[in-house]
Amino acid sequence: MPVSGPPRSFAELDDAIPRYDSFFTVREHRERNRALADKHDHVTYQDLGDSSGGNPLWAVTVGDGSRTALLFGAPHPNEPIGSMTIDFLLHELADNDELRASLDYEFVCLPVADPDGVQKNEGWFDGPFTLANYATNFYRPPPHRQVEATFPVEHEQYVFDDPIPATQGLADLIETHHPDLIYSFHNTGFGGCYYLFTEPLEPLWEPLRDLPDEYGIPLDLGEPEVYDSKAFEEPFYCLQTFEDQYKDAVGDEHTDPEEVLLGGNAYDHAHQFNEDVVEIIVELPYFYEPRISDETELDLSREAVIREGTERRRQLLREWQAAAMAVEKFLPDTPMAQEATGTAFFFEDQYDDKVEWAAASPETDKPATAAQAVDARYVRDYQLLPYVGMLLRAIDHAVMGAEDEARNRLLDAKEALENVFHKWIGELRGELDYETLPIWKLVAIQARAGLFCLDYRQRELDGDSG
Template sequence: MSRRTTAHAGPAGSLEDVLERARRVPPVAGFPGVDALLAWFGALAADHPGLVRERRIGTSRLGEPIPMVTIGSGPRPHLLFAGVHPNEPIGFRTLQHLASELVGDPDLLAASDATWHLIPCIDPDGTRLNEGWFADPADRTAYSRAFYRPAPAEQAEWTFPFAYRDAWFDDVIPETQALMRVIDEIRPELMVSLHNAELGGVYYYLSEDVPGAVPALHAVPRALGLPLDVGEAESPAIRSIAPAVYLMSSTRDEYDYLDSLGMDAASMVGGDSSSAYASRHGTVSLVAELPYWSHPLADDTTPTSADYADVVRAKGEAMIALGGTLVGLLDEARPDLTIRSPFLRASEAFVPMTAELGRSEVLRAERPGLRRPATAAEVFSNEDVVRMFRLRWGGMLLRALDAEVHAGLATARVHRVAARAREVYAGWTAEADSLTGLTVLPVEQLVGVQYGATLAMSRVLADRAAGRGATS
């Protein structure tokens, strides 16, 4: 993915240059597995010993070394890490491309005035459990059937220490400990946690509303012809800065929101985020969320005849029903399950959580102010959340049951539950497959957004430090 210096649309580091660079990401297919990814970065360090330094920063729960690569020696520390959620591998390609550009284009490295710290994969254990779909991410059903997402208490992004009111979390996993050490050591000016969504459009999270950030971030997907996602936010507790740009998700805000609904908030939240932890150093954090698949309704703000409160209530009721179905399957099989696989641990966390989230949405639907026409994007995104959770959690529960079957340990009861789960799941995949209008997005465009957004935020922060407005 490397490229040598070529003429740019503007001075290196200008917004025109950033957008042109984002547009020029070369075609790429699929995503690398852990071994290929780490070998690629190891070779880069070996080929550029005076510029690229590699060192171990931690160890995964299964004993795998976690490396970090550092490029450049500018006074502005930037930290990027991928594989935070192991079902979100776009960041692997983004880091490969960024590293290639920094090594191959001295103008870009000099213009950033930064030292770039890149962690190729912070959760190698979880990533290996998703590699079955990395070669061809175009098929949503194949993706969901080979899907794995760790239980919340096993996620590197959401296991930072947290203490608020009657909630307490200090069970920090080794991968998160590695991030904590690096954050405290380098005190990053800019930190980019590389996530991605599944279906819809582009949206962002920022730890603070930095002047000039919104227009720069909006310009990147526009330059690549990708829609913004102006549908439902991931949580009602999340506050909007601008269309498709949100303040970073906060465990404290989530607690307060759930408590305001009368729910047991302490039992529904866990650890804090990397952004919350890094804020002690004045770090500005960015997340660029990108979909594998897009849909015309993702950015359609046309009012519909549907009432927004009814749309929210219908989603909540569907999630309650989904949770009930999955809990029933899991509870029936549980007495005979013998393998404490990651799939089972994740299912035991997410399956009951689905119904709880559904109940919170039913309660929200009764709040004043929700009686208004829903936009087409809101209707679509609320409906698709249900589809997404059916495919995700149903697929993981099947993997948990399959582990017993493939190991030759499944009892007759487990075989019966697995057969029924496959039948239910087939209905959910058929419903998802019937959705028309989906477009598979080229990986290079998704990389272009993360890459361009990172360069754009670096530029915005440099302008702020210099006391000037963001200019092109």
């Protein structure tokens, strides 16, 4: 039933959010969650087994409402904001009886979905929070080892049933609790705020659009992360499901679905048990540039801006690929080395597709905005540099055990790639007026946005008409 009237603002929570100066490590999250469960009878800590790398997996539950909200942080391990947000919400819901009672939910939380990967990012968690330090301490596993890409799925003739342990733990929670709302926490490295939903919750568009501005953080009005994403309206995008991916793969005559598809995401799995489930994602950056929300029209078309930005980055791709090919046979067969080398060629294919799409799409004939230009030129440049940093880390690991000839080849490639890295980072520093965003503000936006959605869904399902 439609809901009228404004949503609750939850603005009073700002005073309760700690003013963090660093991100918690995996160990700190686990210890804080155990201590919280020991302190409160209405909080439970559940062991979920071990990750692929032998780290403990765990869930924390608070609240005893009639509906279930499933929250999980760091499915991409270079994105720790969500784990901080979950930590804050768990403590606030445990301590704030009035807030907990007002929300008719059981909150089932997996604070760190990929502890193996998060540990490999902890080198930048204490700062300094700079473009270079983030990029040189960045880690993300290959897709076949990612949490939200490996849920079991059966669709027409396609079957995937090889979940990693973290995904299996999350799938077990879904099968036990049948969530009504899923909040998967993600963030970007650079840009502004935008949202992903599995269905349009239009009454929330206005408050969600206004929310980041309360903290001086812009909306991301540049190019969408996936160039052909469906927008309900900017900056609210449709979250892609496995069915969407399958249709795209089958519809491309040059693509073998078996080669490009993996598993489903949390929504795909949860939808089997609750057809009314909704998933939300609030994307926020560590770094932002004010121009990312500038809608001033330029003399260039959007297609021209996309093409020029893509062609500019092909030089970086060529230099990255050259280094990857020079060292590939000397690198250990680790997820870090696999992703650091393979991603260079993935981006090349993606750029070809994006330029072809931009040339054929009528919507790119319109004038580009300043936001789209800064996105195409600078944000997308920076998107590549953490992967270059990851290849440098993989080379460092290989050097430690290499013999003379291999060691010399690795060190030569490292020197050349470091020069490339610093040249591109230097150009970005010179061109951008960027800021590092305070962690507490990012937590505040994610926490309040999630609570907006939970409160709205509660009133909608209860038939509250205002």
